[in-house]
Amino acid sequence: MVATQETIDTLEEATGKYKYGFVTDIESDKAPKGLNEDIIRFISAKKDEPQWMLDWRLKAFATWKKMESPDWAKLDIEPIDYQDIHYYAAPKSGEGPASLDEVDPELLKTYAKLGIPLDEQKILAGVVAVDAVFDSVSVATTFRGELAKVGVIFCPISEAIRDYPDLVKKYIGSVVPVADNYFSALNSAVFTDGSFVYIPKGVRCPMELSTYFRINEANTGQFERTLIIAEDKAYVSYLEGCTAPQRDENQLHAAVVELVAMDDAEIKYSTVQNWYPGDENGLGGIYNFVTKRGACRGDRSKISWTQVETGSAITWKYPSCILQGKDSVGEFYSVALTNNFQQADTGTKMIHIGEGSRSTIISKGISAGRSQNCYRGLVRIQPGAENARNFTQCDSLLVGDKCGAHTVPYIVSRNPSAKIEHEATTSRISEDQLFYCQQRGISTEDSVSLIVNGFCKEVMKELPMEFAVEAQKLIGISLEGSVG
Amino acid sequence: MAPLLEIRDLHASVGDTPILKGINLTINAGEIHAIMGPNGSGKSTMSYVLAGRDGYEVTGGDILMNGVSMLEMESDERALAGMFLAFQYPVELPGVGGMSFLRAAVNARRIEAGEDEIDQLEFVKLVRAKAKHLSINDDMLKRAVNVGFSGGEKKRYEILQMALLKPVFSVLDETDSGLDVDALKIVSDGVNFLRDPARSMLVITHYQRLLNHIVPDYVHILAGGKIRRTGGKELALEVEESGYVGIDDAA
Ligand SMILES: Nc1ncnc2c1ncn2[C@@H]1O[C@H](COP(=O)(O)OP(=O)(O)O)[C@@H](O)[C@H]1O
Numbered sequence A: 001m002v003a004t005q006e007t008i009d010t011l012e013e014a015t016g017k018y019k020y021g022f023v024t025d026i027e028s029d030k031a032p033k034g035l036n037e038d039i040i041r042f043i044s045a046k047k048d049e050p051q052w053m054l055d056w057r058l059k060a061f062a063t064w065k066k067m068e069s070p071d072w073a074k075l076d077i078e079p080i081d082y083q084d085i086h087y088y089a090a091p092k093s094g095e096g097p098a099s100l101d102e103v104d105p106e107l108l109k110t111y112a113k114l115g116i117p118l119d120e121q122k123i124l125a126g127v128v129a130v131d132a133v134f135d136s137v138s139v140a141t142t143f144r145g146e147l148a149k150v151g152v153i154f155c156p157i158s159e160a161i162r163d164y165p166d167l168v169k170k171y172i173g174s175v176v177p178v179a180d181n182y183f184s185a186l187n188s189a190v191f192t193d194g195s196f197v198y199i200p201k202g203v204r205c206p207m208e209l210s211t212y213f214r215i216n217e218a219n220t221g222q223f224e225r226t227l228i229i230a231e232d233k234a235y236v237s238y239l240e241g242c243t244a245p246q247r248d249e250n251q252l253h254a255a256v257v258e259l260v261a262m263d264d265a266e267i268k269y270s271t272v273q274n275w276y277p278g279d280e281n282g283l284g285g286i287y288n289f290v291t292k293r294g295a296c297r298g299d300r301s302k303i304s305w306t307q308v309e310t311g312s313a314i315t316w317k318y319p320s321c322i323l324q325g326k327d328s329v330g331e332f333y334s335v336a337l338t339n340n341f342q343q344a345d346t347g348t349k350m351i352h353i354g355e356g357s358r359s360t361i362i363s364k365g366i367s368a369g370r371s372q373n374c375y376r377g378l379v380r381i382q383p384g385a386e387n388a389r390n391f392t393q394c395d396s397l398l399v400g401d402k403c404g405a406h407t408v409p410y411i412v413s414r415n416p417s418a419k420i421e422h423e424a425t426t427s428r429i430s431e432d433q434l435f436y437c438q439q440r441g442i443s444t445e446d447s448v449s450l451i452v453n454g455f456c457k458e459v460m461k462e463l464p465m466e467f468a469v470e471a472q473k474l475i476g477i478s479l480e481g482s483v484g
Numbered sequence B: 001m002a003p004l005l006e007i008r009d010l011h012a013s014v015g016d017t018p019i020l021k022g023i024n025l026t027i028n029a030g031e032i033h034a035i036m037g038p039n040g041s042g043k044s045t046m047s048y049v050l051a052g053r054d055g056y057e058v059t060g061g062d063i064l065m066n067g068v069s070m071l072e073m074e075s076d077e078r079a080l081a082g083m084f085l086a087f088q089y090p091v092e093l094p095g096v097g098g099m100s101f102l103r104a105a106v107n108a109r110r111i112e113a114g115e116d117e118i119d120q121l122e123f124v125k126l127v128r129a130k131a132k133h134l135s136i137n138d139d140m141l142k143r144a145v146n147v148g149f150s151g152g153e154k155k156r157y158e159i160l161q162m163a164l165l166k167p168v169f170s171v172l173d174e175t176d177s178g179l180d181v182d183a184l185k186i187v188s189d190g191v192n193f194l195r196d197p198a199r200s201m202l203v204i205t206h207y208q209r210l211l212n213h214i215v216p217d218y219v220h221i222l223a224g225g226k227i228r229r230t231g232g233k234e235l236a237l238e239v240e241e242s243g244y245v246g247i248d249d250a251a
């Protein structure tokens, strides 16, 4: 379901600074700080995992130890002490609840504060099914019964490892290999939770699936792992939202997301990322280092990434598509907004392998304050990708004159029949536009929010309607204090 | 009672260039005043100074609305106090849906007045009703603000906003330029409909013909940053015939 014009037009007032910065006072069960084989065994035992999974993790750990921390071109980053992090934290009562009744009321309250309904009666007549991940464990997955009726599996990945080992074994690491990069290797060793989705042949998932990730504990990392498989002619729309409390120290979030789409299947994956961005002086905030990749394995398969990235101190993320199937389609719609001292280096990779494969990239970068915002994208056309097409549009909007916007497109074409178009623009919010809005009585901040949301419209309209309004508000909030 | 709008010996500069050089004007409630004058005489500058645009610096004098000086107020505050400017060149807001823009403007006033935000359906009905009188169709309402609008559409859209926001004092800056006869009729009917004993308007124009439709109580001739002559509506006819030649020296 795509948001209608009317819904997008519903720009409600955006108030308050980072609204999700509270800490839930709940007893937690944590692994000691540090990273070694014992910690990995501890996590695996906590999750009651089979031996093969533990072996896989240990192998990944051995791989990670041999790798070097990447040295990013555009990012200004403090070195991370990997031994100073808790790799596992769970609310004490929160381990594997069978139903919502068993979930700690404090947790339900937290999610209510975040605006995420876990109370099934209150979920809009079955529009959205929610999996909520609190620190390292999944605390509730709603509507599982409903989904099971049509054969859809939607559960925490730790459960899938126990209950659907064949599916997990077949696909985990098949799109993002362990050794893909430093953080994918780290994640493979220590991932704690995340969602698993399986849509069988010919099934259109009857509701939006969504996961909310929340980091609550101090000094913990969140390493979630999500795996979504859509069999032939299956369809699913999945959304993830993220928040974290306000803290002075940086926290690490290193996720891996893998998508697999078979013949004629379609996966729509949307993200509203609002991890704590740090304060206006650049203190604290989440390091968001994420590897997201989808494989269009089947002919005419389609994977669409839509992301609204407003949070995190540093975002490093390139949701990508491997377009293997004939006539397969990859899409990337992105809004990345940075304010104060935030840094974002985000974009996509479209790897065209199949004949007639097509991709579209629409990236809207907004920089305010002293932030740095970089679009980095790769379009690669392999020799076999006869008649492949790509269209890329990268627009940057600058708010103020102390921020930076950078566009780094890489294009590699090994097939002369390919058609690749790239357009890029950089603009500023004009004084004319601001004055026009203000003359109508709209405050400076609301005017900026309106104009910026207008700039992002092409991407926002791709979001599921339930989240479009929330995302619009988020943009307003994230820009507070950026003008005037 | 204080006049609705009073401009006292107003001097204003853009950058280091003085543009307005001592304007005096008193507009009582219910009155329509017209300002005519050659290109570059400072008409638009005056409208921006009244509306409080950044970069238009008042270097002397005062602007009072209902006896209260507006000089310390930001442009959005002046707007909420009832000041409206129909722009000579309305600005495009790419991607900003017309309805959300109009609603933001209406809600800003309601919030200021301590009221709840307007109900969605009620709002749509209200806009449609007002739009109909200005021959603005649904398609135009759905588009992004001023994007791809023709010159005439932009002007009608300005009047639609005026009708929705019910300002007590409006400045219409060359709302007639670029309009054909039919469009001129639609726009002036729209403006006349908003005439009210409690509201005043300052109509800036280049052409006398507009003043046949929107009949002013007073006509002022602005030249070289000063009001050189003031008269009734017949003054408009006079300048149209003889042009602005010599007006600069008349003061
Ligand atoms: N932004 C600006 N910077 C410098 N000079 C300006 C600016 N805007 C207007 N002016 C000058 O101010 C004078 C008055 O312009 P304007 O108010 O637009 O006149 P009118 O609307 O009567 O045609 C002109 O000489 C014009 O060149």
Ligand SMILES: [Mg+2]
Pocket: B043, B044, B045, B088, B173, B174
């Ligand atoms: Mg002018």
